[in-house]
Amino acid sequence: MIQHYKKLLLAAAFVCTHTAVANNDASLAEKEKQDFILEMSQKHGFDQQFLTKTLDQAKVKQSILDAISRPAEKTLTWSQYRNIFIKPKRIEGGVQFWKENEADLNKAYQQYGVPPEIITAIIGVETLYGKHTGGYRVLDALTTLGFHYPPRSKFFRKELLQFLLLTREEKVDPTEPTGSYAGAMGKPQFIPSSYRHYAIDFDNDGKRDIWNNNTDVIGSVASYFSRHGWRRDRPVTVPASNVDNHHNEMVKAGMKPSIPVERLREAGIDIDEQIRPEQLSSLVELMVTDGKEYWAGLHNFYVITRYNHSNMYAMAVYQLSQEILKARKSTES
Template sequence: MRVLRGRAARHAPWLALAGVLGWAQASLAGEYESSPQVAEFVTEMTRDYGFASEQLVSLFAAAERKQNIIDAISRPAEKVKPWKDYRPIFITDSRISRGMEFWREHEEALKRAEAEYGVPPQVIVAIIGVETFYGGNTGGYRVVDALSTLAFDYPPRAPFFRKELREFLLLAREEQVDPLTLTGSYAGAMGLPQFMPSSFRAYAVDFDGDGRINIWSNPVDAIGSVASYFKRHGWQPGEPVVSAASIEGDAAEQGLTVGLDPVKNVAELRGLGWTSADPLDDLLPVTAFRLEGAEGAEYWLGLPNFFVITRYNRSVMYAMAVNQLAELMVEARGTQP
């Protein structure tokens, strides 16, 4: 990846970057060269954001439509795995041990992230571990190909990906980086923390102070960026993530939360037969959910920090995997000599 430059030149004229970024190439016969959708998009970016149209035309001439991206995102959703099958995907000895190594390697940055943002090291490490196995699998697609394919050739979610494509071009201009060099997942998620371009622009930080934001190959910037994301979404320092619960009575099932947003508080759930293993404020809104564990049904109350994790990925099981991986790494550190 080309080294990212700082935001100081975010307002530099787009055309002036041609020599630096090497975009001024001869026009190629690409899938998007004569697309009316692309022409409309180029007009919008030129009119609303001051891009040079000739640079965008050259960029989209070099962009490639990827059928395997369309196939991947169009694939029928797999049946949702029960927790007893989902958990072993992310809670493994190798993910714990590699997480411990990552923690040791970047302990100073993780301590500083906790001091500045209030997010504990184990949560940051667990996010990066679940997302990309600590940078081992960050995706091999050019982001411009992924976002162009989905913005112009995947109608069901075209508005979303068109917005992300816009954010990506703004990101590249602000950071003065060649967008043809940046890689990510088939959906355009980038770097160790798998930020979408809009998340990068909103939350990514230059955490090592070198004047660059590099979440692709700089773990320190990735650590600071994850912590920044969590703080901005309301992480509460020192507070737990979940509380185990037990249920009793026929009305208990009525307490289960539909979706992720908490709609009942602790007292209301108690009235339906829920009992928390921990003392919780009666008026605290919580997410009440049941998981199919290896030893039977598990009942849990998701607390405000649990909801913050679900803002990163809108999944109860994802949030539980992150939390349990984090807890197991803390436990492992405590048992090491």
């Protein structure tokens, strides 16, 4: 009987502690929200009542917190990740998207130097050419992550700030836009800060519509890459062979190209001879079913990682782009 009472007391203590922690978390979130409203009012001229009403309409969603905790890049090998994106459906969809939007893709290439297959592949990887743009309200996503996800709350509060500025500028009700669990929007999945800084009105109709206007979508992706330093008609990546454990320090040097190709060759690594020796590269390591594969990540590969900071993402975009290009050429021959 005494043991039974002890168990009951322990259970009650756990419930009380858990409730107290939850209440503290809720109180902290509410304080941070009020501080955010005050800052938006003082620095950006928002009406406090409008912001309070808007944020009160936001719904905190556990599904968003669950999704942000398990991104595919952290849980899949490259072989598994590749199989998600390099599929006939996505390749055929890319050929069709290119065919339907050829004039805009050519215009983007002429103006920004970003080839049609790269722009098409980005849209294909992000949303399957607009079929999957996300079903969460952006307001819900950014409020949930901005006030209830401590590991990255500062980042998402900044994106919430950018979102509110964006909707004011574009004259859009902030409760209406939908996107991913992380608040990314439209066919190219721009987060609010990217939307404000890189989205363009490519058809000059007075709007930057990245949901329904493919002209704006294409121009905005090209603008993003151009602003991040894309180099016209330069290679993206090439295989690197004869790599072993002696080259680990080169792998650990990071995403940004910092190793002259000549040095990679001097270390015994085989790189396509067409790549200039002075060109800087990273050494990209990818886990595959039967071990590892390696690539020389050149400048334009690094630019792709500015869209999503993942070597696997950049490689998926690149390889999808090449499959789309090959399939398109086969339909023309």
